[in-house]
C-alpha cells in the first residue's frame with residue numbers, strides 16, 4: 001500500500017478525533033480508570049488489528065495506553081493506519 005502524501009495526511013487527520021500526527025505515525029493516548037480497564041481496551045484491539053492484518057505499537061503505563069500506528073512496509077502512513085484508527089476510536 002502506498003504511503004500517503006503530507007497533504008493527504010493533513011486532510012485525513014481532520015476526520016479523526018483524539019489522534020495526532022507525529023513524525024510518520026498516528027498517535028493517540030487513552031486514559032482508563034485503572035490497569036484492568038487499560039488491559040481490557042488492549043484486548044479489544046486484537047480483533048480489529050488481526051482482521052486488518054495491521055498492528056499498533058502499544059505503550060502501557062498503569063491506566064494509560066499510547067497507541068501508535070504506522071505502516072512499516074510503506075515507511076510511513078497509509079490508508080490502513082487511518083482505517084485502523086477509526087476502528088480503534090469506536091471501541092475505546
Ligand SMILES: C[C@H](O)[C@H](O)[C@H]1CNC2=NC(N)=NC(=O)C2=N1
Pocket residue numbers: 053054055056069070071072073074
Ligand atoms: C506480513 C504482514 O502482512 C505484514 O508484516 C504486516 C503485519 N502488520 C503490520 N502492522 C503494521 N503496523 N505495519 C505493517 O507494515 C504491518 N505489516
